[in-house]
Amino acid sequence: MQSQHIMRSFDEELRLLTNQIGGMGGYAERMVEQAVAALVSGDAALAKKVIEDDAFLDEKEREIGEKAVVIIAKRQPMAADLREIVGAIRISGDLERIGDLGKNIAKRVVAVTEARQPTRLFRGLSALSDLALTQLKEVLDAYASHSADKISFVRDRDEEIDAMYTSLFRELLTYMMEDPRNITACTHLVFCAKNIERIGDHATNIAETVYHIVTGTVLSPERPKEDKSHKVVAPTQQES
């Protein structure tokens, strides 16, 4: 981007490509934000809008893929430029998946809100989504500024998201045991929480891609441990 090629139109093409990633990123951030807002406030209309928005991301991903292939074929880029273009393809893939996950949350809104739930069920979920959104924002900001300074903190935060998810899983399980009428809503909420946790994972993927684009090296392979929700079992004795 900042570099100068002999052919200025090449710079132009690269910039258009990365700008489109920015657009996709903004859209994905907005979708997740609105999906969770729709869930918390039980807003079916907003949920419907989010579901429709997903088509835009699918379309954009295809567009970016095609454009990237054309650039590669025409310019035969090397080193940094090639990383930039391949990175764009990968990031657009991750963003498209994030959109899908947001859409999946929006789809569950109607089922969750059919019976009005107490707000305590949602408090943890919106805190979790805030974490994931902060993660996504930082990663995309790092992409915008082409800097790898903050990338290492992103992994710490992914750990935080996993821990929060495990805690939330446990909490929702308790609600279901307290009152079987909560089961429908809580099951959907568990899926929503899982979706948000996956969004965090995709953000971490993007972070790794950005690191590769900027430095040309791969981030050390030790990723944070996975969440521990697979070990959580319902307590046999109900705690009071």
Add this chain to the structure above:
Amino acid sequence: MEDDDNGSSPGWLKAVIRRLGRNWPVLAAASAAFLALDLYLGGNGLAAAGAVAFVFAVAMLFPGRRGEHVAMQRSEGLAPDIDTLPAIHLAAAVQDPLYIFNRGGEVVYANAAAAAAFGPIAPGVSLQLKFRAPEMHDFIARVLAGGDEPSATDYAERVPIERVYRVSAMPIGEGTGLFVLLFKDQSEARRIDRMRADFIANASHELRTPLASVAGFIETLRGPARDDPKARENFLQIMQNQTARMARLIDDLLSLSRLEIRPYVTPSEKVDMRLLLKGVGDSLAHLARESGVTIAFELPETPLEVAGDRDELVQVFENLVENACKYGSAGGRVVVSAEDAGPGAEKTVTVTDFGPGIAEEHIPRITERFYRVDVETSRAQKGTGLGLSIVKHILTRHGARLSIKSRVGEGSSFTVHFPPAR
């Protein structure tokens, strides 16, 4: 830049030079005419030279006509000429976030307010990558395409702190290919609304419990326990505790609300953490004695300076140390340690207790408002469920973060990570 020698050469000299520069064809013609006339009349050129000098002197002292006269009046005295003032000086003086960008949508200049609000941004970074919200994306595209309609839009950010801006964009001058993007912070109004709603929801819920208890005891005192002095004394004591709890709760809620209403600007005052932590230790000495805890400090030899608001940071560490004394009293000691890993690295302050620890599933949640690990212990310790929310809020404002490590049975440590100095 012409402007650069402002400091060295006085304004009048510049004006004189400019005037001479502008009138040179006339002056040259006049000098030639004098010389020709003098020679024609048989002189030796001396009279002509005198006449030319006179004309030059008049030209230097006589202010120009029309435009220059106005410009002169405006720039008279101390101010440099407004015509030659670089746009960058003006942009730097603006208190709201401001970006200047080119036709390609690349940032050419960002002022200090922009760096404070949205983080530092290197020149050449694409604006559409930095501001990705769909409406901003469209807005910037529209401005670049050269739409004529009045261009302004709203920009909202949810994380890390909710902020709302009114954004406007304008081309600079004519044919410069540069645009200016200006952000006006509208968050305050939005935040006050939100705060009011939250305050009512939280406060009514949390105040209802002690209030119900007080109401219950009043009823008992008027009824069955009317003539029982021993029970009366007992009940009145409980009622006093409950009202004290309500008062504490209101204090904390107000403190949190005050914090939320502050604009999102990282405080820039330099605070030496060693002095601050010692001060916190002194003010909590009596609490530590009561809890049977000794507070130990492990601080570096050299000053550990962080950018922050002193009072707010005191509140943070008072909360953390107080928690450590109250909930970790079983361990008998609390360690406050600070570390500076050198320039470019995070500075950390850790408060460690050796009490019962916090179970893993609670750790991610304990900074939520009114989240309590154990309601009974919290009540017994006169906790309001807001302390760590306040801590987290202050730290977010400072661009710092809190990390919590704990093992059941071994104790907990709360670490504050301050960002490296810019």
